Amino acid sequence: HGGATPGRFAHVAQNLARLHAKWGPQLAALPRLPAEEFGTRTAPVVVWEGAFWRHHSLALVNRELTRALAARGVEVWPVRREPDDFAPPDDPLDAVLARRAALPAPAWPAVRVRHLFPPDFSRGPGERLVVIVPWEFGAVPAAWVRAIVEQVDELWVPSESVRQSFVAGGVPPERVVTVPNGVDPARFRPDVPPRPLPTTKTFRFLFVGGGLHRKGIDLLLTAFVAEFTGRDDVCLVVKDHPFYGTRLDQAIAEARAAVADPPEIVYLPEALAPDELPGLYTAATCLVHPFRGEGFGLPILEAMACGRPVIVTDAGPVREFCPDDAGLFVPAARVPFAEARVDRLETVGRPWLAEPHPGALRRALRWAVRHPEELRRMGARAAEAARRWTWAAPAGRAAARLAALGLPVPDARASALARLTRLAEEGRLLEALAGFAQLVTEDPDDRAALLGAAHCALALGRDEVARPLLERLLRLDPANTAARQALDALGAPAPAPS
Known part of the structure; x- marks a missing residue:
């Protein structure tokens, strides 16, 4: 209350005492709820x-x-x-x-x-x-x-x-x-059992996206039916997104009708549960994503994490997470819009999209089919690159920015490292090694976790576990004396500083 009338609250204590005397036992008998149940x-x-x-x-x-x-x-x-x-x-x-x-x-x-x-x-x-x-x-x-x-x-x-x-x-x-996107390595990994697909073809291109113009499915359908026939041991699996509110049945039918002997196209319009998607990637041979515009390109990273090489447009953000040896990059030309607007949104300057070269896309598709061994090696390198893109790093970036905005953010990772170090000092090496390994899985570039895991492995006589950890640590930090000495003690030369 904003008022200050004399004696206004004189009887509050007496009233509360009477309330407690009358209802105290009943209130005490009520179950106590967690504080968060009250919503504040x-x-x-x-x-x-x-x-x-x-x-x-x-x-x-x-x-x-x-x-x-x-x-x-x-x-x-x-x-x-x-x-x-x-x-x-x-x-x-x-x-x-x-x-x-x-x-x-x-x-x-x-x-x-x-x-x-x-x-x-x-x-x-x-x-x-x-x-x-x-x-x-x-x-x-x-x-x-x-x-x-x-x-x-x-x-x-x-x-x-x-x-x-x-x-x-x-x-x-x-x-x-x-704050980049990431991938869950526990779900998206090369050994996920492949999802059964209604095809007998052994080479399977996969497109994961929707019918939006910027996704480039029209370019892919045109290139695929022009490059292959029904006699080829190849099919295109098109995973649509119901979220966009459109279907690709007609576009697929028109593409097939444009040629005399169309290649096989498998259309999957239904939504998949999150745990079903990794098996779709591992059922494919190669992901094709000839986008015109992407803010990140999560299907590309998810396919890489599942050990699948990618054929992607050489534009936008893709080079930020996809290395040269993880796939094929289709050159593209920047095509500006006619006006400074996207739909009804006026823009600061003329917007643009990247138009992949149709001939280069066809050549990439054909090269992939003709070079299965090179493609498998690309997939292995793609999986290795994707392991660096877990959600731990973007979450750390987000936590740092929240702290900069004034939110008290506990340093849970530092606490975990300190706890695991104490476990190792107490001789609980297996428990400490498992904890350090989990931290490395979440962030493969965590130098303290790499060193802690390596020390535990060495103490347990697990040299085969310690060696790759130390080698990775030295690639990240060539001046790390402790890692270099430990690797030298294993009888193998340490990587030279770069």
């Missing part, structure tokens, strides 16, 4: 708005980043902005996030993160706002730039390619942060 917290929290348990990439990014942040000790409250397509997985972290998503979110979070499309740049009073935006058309919408400058503390983007677009459009560079 006194501790600083992150409210994360968007889709979560849906079949599209934005929801996947939201799930993985919130899970990884929660694993680091950050209190994240998901707020659904779209209905779910499937139930949350039966996992302790997912259970906590799903439980919070069913409750009222804290009204005054320390930071609000929003990732949905179209983006929402509105800001509540007194809160710090982060908005995650992918963009695929080069020049960015002018209205978005104005809203970001006026309302948003930080803009997170999935690739350096997208970051450059927003900076060129007028967003201050210090407020645009690259």
